[in-house]
Amino acid sequence: MRKKYIENKGLDENIRFHGEENSRLNNLTDAVFGIALALLIFNVSDADSFSDLVVFAKSFPAILLSIILLYLVWKEHVTFTNVFAIRGFKLQFLNIIFIALVIFYVYPLRFLTKLLTSMMFNLEIELKINATDIPDLMIFYGSIILCI
Numbered sequence: 001m002r003k004k005y006i007e008n009k010g011l012d013e014n015i016r017f018h019g020e021e022n023s024r025l026n027n028l029t030d031a032v033f034g035i036a037l038a039l040l041i042f043n044v045s046d047a048d049s050f051s052d053l054v055v056f057a058k059s060f061p062a063i064l065l066s067i068i069l070l071y072l073v074w075k076e077h078v079t080f081t082n083v084f085a086i087r088g089f090k091l092q093f094l095n096i097i098f099i100a101l102v103i104f105y106v107y108p109l110r111f112l113t114k115l116l117t118s119m120m121f122n123l124e125i126e127l128k129i130n131a132t133d134i135p136d137l138m139i140f141y142g143s144i145i146l147c148i
Contacts, residue, residue: 025086025092025095026081028099029077029095029098029099030074032099032102032103033070033074033102035103036070036102036105037070039106039107040063040067040109055126058121059114059117061113061117062110062113062117063110063113065113065116066109066110066113069109069113070105070109073102073105073148077098097147098148101144101147101148102148105144105145105148108137108140108141108144109141111127111137112137112141115127115129115134115137
């Protein structure tokens with residue numbers, strides 16, 4: 001299959017061989033994912049007391065889950081760009097929208113993972129949300145994921 005792919009790779013200018021080249025737009029996208037990870041981590045406040053340290057320890061599963069979900073989105077983008085070159089206005093424009101959505105995705109992701117880990121592990125992490133607002137949160141979060 002790989003031989004067939006290499007033979008036919010010149011037929012479509014948007015398809016290229018895995019790892020053949022890296023564009024500046026791919027580098028920018030990787031940098032945005034790095035910034036998104038930094039925002040996830042720096043969103044955690046410094047521990048000034050032991051009780052703050054306990055709250056941080058309780059929120060660690062949420063941070064880990066957030067990083068894993070962000071990694072999965074990044075990995076899919078890498079896989080896409082290993083097959084399809086981001087050439088032409090349409091794909092470049094869609095990639096810029098994608099970058100903006102990833103940055104916008106960070107805070108809802110952090111909030112949702114804190115809520116889910118708090119509910120799953122029965123932790124007492126202070127979140128300001130009513131039970132009636134959870135369906136709206138899921139619709140909001142699902143809309144962002146759908147756009148990504």
